[in-house]
Amino acid sequence: MKYSYFPGCSLERNASAYHVSAMAIAEPLGMEFVEVEDWNCCGATEYVSLNLIASYALIARNLAQAAKETSTKQLVAPCSACYLNLKKCNAYMEESPSLEEKINLALAAGGLSYKGGTLKVRHLLDVIVNDVGYEAIAAKVTKPLKGLRVAPYYGCMIVRPKLGKNGTFDNPEYPTTLDKLLKVLGATVIDFPLKAHCCGGHMTQISESTGFELIRRLIKGATDYKADLIVTLCPMCQLNLDAFQGAMNAHFNTTYHMPVLYFTQMIGLAFGMDAASLGIGTELVDARPALEKIGVEVPEAEIVVKKPPKEALPMPSMPEEK
Amino acid sequence: MSEKFEPVIIGFTCNWCSYRAADMAGMGRIKYAPNIRLIRLMCSGRLDPTFVIKAFAGGADGVLVSGCHPGDCHYIEQNYKAMRRFYLLRKLLSQMGIEPGRLKLLWASAAEGQIFADEVTKFTEEVRALGPLHWDPTAALEAEQSIYQPAEVAA
Amino acid sequence: MSKEKIGVYICHCGSNIAGTVDVAEVSRWAGEALKDRGVVVSRDYKFMCSSLGQELIQKDIKEQGLTRVVVAACSPHLHEQTFRNACKEGGLNPYLCELVSIREQCSWIHPDKAVGTEKAKAIVSGGVEKVIWDEPLEPLRVPINPVTLVVGGGIAGIQAALEVANAGYPVIMVEREPSIGGHMAQFDKTFPTLDCSACILTPRMVEVGSHPNVKLFSYAEVTNVSGYVGNFQVTIKQKARSVNTDLCTGCGICQEKCPKKVIDPVFEAGLGYRKAVYTPFPQAVPKYPVIDRENCTYFLKGTCRACEKFCPTGAIDFTQEDEYFTFDVGQIILATGWDLFDARRIPQYGYGRLANVFTSLEFERLTNAAGPTGGKVVLRDGVTVPKSVAIVHCVGSRDQNYNPYCSAICCMQSLKFAHLVHERTGAEVYNFYLEMRTPAKGYEEFYQRVLEEGTHFIRGKVAEITDAARYPGEEGKLIVQAENTLIGKQMRVPVDMVILSAALEPRRDFKEVARLFGISCSEEGWLIERHPKLDPVATMTEGIYIAGCAQGPKDIPASVAQGAAAAARVIGKIQQKQITMEPIRASIDQEKCSGCRICNNMCPFNAITFIEDRMVSEVNPALCQGCGTCVAACPAGAISGTVFSDQAILAQLDGLLLNNLKTLDLTPA
């Protein structure tokens, strides 16, 4: 199967491990990804907080760019926030002719246009479990993740809200596709009650104590359930649970150690790929102790501290202060 | 007052479901387009194709045929017969040069006052968009005679 | 020019019509513009259906020699009979009176007075044209079979059956389960009086079971219904009980000896067990057990037969087969009750996942002295007594995601539970409610009592129930998270047990039942009554009545009242001995009939037969229901229908096409 692929800003950098592992498993799973040409940021949850039409136009530019690629009718996003934004814009444009008209007026200024519903927007997990299918995945497993206790974690935006005619591909309250997938990979999957609860999004930037509390709940939950690690499918969730885990521990004076990996990395491991090629080792909370249980060796991460190159563009100016 | 086009719509409703849906809309004080005037039949199966032709010939711009949902007919299955007639009738009408959009079929149960009202308003606007039906009276007469009970419409 | 003398009467209905229709103008217009159509008198009057209004018509019939009457008022479904009777009393054949609706179809839906007035004129004009073609008719009279079928043996059906049987008429009762009793048999106590459910229900069940006028089929279903009011034919399928009821004494030895234990999903709500051969409960009526063939070892594997071996009377009969019986009945009462909402549809409440989340029906079985725990309120482990219990209102009710309606009984049922938990365990009780709905006699007083018992009431719809502890003190508990809306704060209440007051829903097979009996149901699936206020137990289909929760959620007193009301309607009809039916019938003019036989397979009631020797078709008026489909289908125009004849319909069409819209601006803004 061939899909248009929208990596989104996170996968460029902070979640490059997600991107790398997704690409690594694409081939064995028989998927071909064509990256959307010159895509732009989807606006996360920030843009719509300031401008309504502009935020949709921003997203729609990506849809228009993706629709240029005629060999595929499906647009896949691995990031839940991008997925929701693209899906929402696509659905609202299809449902509301007046919104579609306004967006297209804006797009025309950049020489583009898009008709709501032309593309089908899918999440990477949806594509893997529903198009590739559990059986095909099972057939490729050479190194089952036996003995590894994993907490499947979906977060919010992959299953909520229900949009358009088809709603969501999994239950908005208690999704199970990732659970099933991890079972197929041979892992021991805990019935994680917080699996669709919120990681806090950008809350650490707005109110630290609120943001850390949201992270704490999830890390504590997974620890209480004796998980070896949390498996995610969203770069925002991974960032919050992994990168902020240390700061959260400091804030609450706790000592949690809960590694957080992407489901694509787990698939790769079960397919017998080596850890480094899946971007494992770039997580801040060391996953090595957990992965030792299944005999995976993780290479010592190479510490790279680069100076900004000479050609670096200047820092943008801050919005005007009043 | 300006003379402008106001479509006249005749609605054939069955006694058990759609006429009661209209009652229900009334009881619920649901407002809808006033252009429709209803004729009560016992069943949508009672609809004789001639009624529709006569309505158009007599000055109606649109005709609504309404009955119980398929499977819910008070007379077991007569609305299926109405449905068959309806599709044939639409075909015939377009052969006669009448836009098939002037004839509408609506299933409405006794509980669906809101749906009935909404659909009537929608249909009224559709017919308004089609404009007045000017049907040459002689053509109308011919049509009436030609349609009069061809076996396929009856069956 | 019509030779009839027509009287036209325009009703004000107080301000219901006069508010948005200029009735005086309509009346004046009818008198003038329709004069040459035969209108000799046209009046408007405040309330036409009042006795003074009716006298007005009668006086005109006598004094002016009216030959036709048109009343423009409410829907014919409300008052057609009223005005036909008025005309009859006045000496005019009732079928020469037309009631046209300018209320439901005009004044109530069009706020603009000019628009309403013009439309009313068109409607009146249609009525006048039609009435000219009306013919004097005599209503048809058919005998009524006094046998009444009651479907569903819950409290509503039981009440209905007893009323009819006690009035001296035969009743056939069909119950799907092995025993009658319905949901009420599952309860221990009933609100608001906390009567023992079994104590008040069992005597009634026994009375039904032993009544000389009642023939009871349990473990049975109705599979076919044909005919019409007074003369239905019904087919009843008696599922094979595998027990010969002529021999069985109900001693219960078979149940005792049967080695196969299965979860009972019906009577025990999945919380208890029964055997493969069973009666749902000891007081079952009838007392004969049935063998559940899907679970019986003999039927599955071919061995066992323990029941047969131990049965002292040799009543076990593995070879029994389903039997079909056909009966003629005059009228039918449907009292098929309700099903409980499947709480697993709300995953965030954890039912099915979190052991100590219970449904209301499960809790009823927990408190029942004859239930799986002997009436002890304990957790799913069967031993631990809860120290704190949360009761969640409105589970699956009042929620667009599930059921938009209020289930009406669950506030009271939740209060009953709060009381029972207090009484049996002394636990802290938290009721999470949205609104407290206690609108019946003694209900608010019961609420007061539960308040005084120290129940905690938290106003807020529960957001989620989880076992994921967030704070110390939550470990090992179920945490109920909600906003206490009265103080505007989010709360997490750790408890040992949660009870979900799940919605009452229509029976899962409502569609098939509605279709089988030819009646309508609402979008949700509740069976629809003829009129929500004035005819709550009749249906649109003559001779078929509904009672109890089949019509909508309600408590036991209301179910009983409806059962009795339906029975009163049935008895009233039987006592008339004959049923008068609208003379709306098709007839074939044999001169015109070409013998094409197209009509023959048009009729779903097989009312049309082909007379071979004369090569023409004929309608049997006793079978014809007057749908008119054959009338519309006959290519020779040989079939005509009464009341709605071709001429009458076309004349009404002519009248309705009155050209008076052009001067109005109706374009929506």
Next chain:
Amino acid sequence: MSSASVSPTPEGIRQKTFLEEVIENTPGDCHLLNCIQCGTCGGSCPSGQDMDHTPRAIFAMISAGLKKEVLKSNTPWYCVSCYYCTVRCPQSVHITDIMYTLKRLAVKEKVYDDSKAPDFSKTFVDWVENYGRAFELGLMSMHLIKHNPFGVFKMAGMGMGMISKGRMAFTPTRIKGIDSLKAILNKAKELEAMA
């Protein structure tokens, strides 16, 4: 969606209520008029405990016309877009979308007490508008320096970790079609101003 309560001015001219304003500025039919104050949203909200007012209370305040109090409140800014409220609301109120509307109205009216959250959004948007892509390092450091200078140290470990693992860029990426994107966004803002 026009039957919201209205308070006529002395001259009898119909004034738009705050409730109507919120509804108008939310795409589609947001069902706000149907709120039955059940509190499912407030009960579900992950950051509900830290909000000035629960979402439910905010809706009651909106319908009471307490515009200033609503737009000043931290509630919409504490919304993390988890959509729990939206999928659970028994009346299908589009709560998350309404939170976005309130943010936009608050920015327009500039009435919030704490500018931290709106600034975060602005900084983010600024980057996107100039480069077409988000830039975490710039965004986070700018935001921290401005609003939580001491927090910089707290977060420093995390930032260093990210940098050392190659997970943070020093330079923003600029898309090729940045000019066309700017034209699109300018046109969109123009359209928005007209509405």
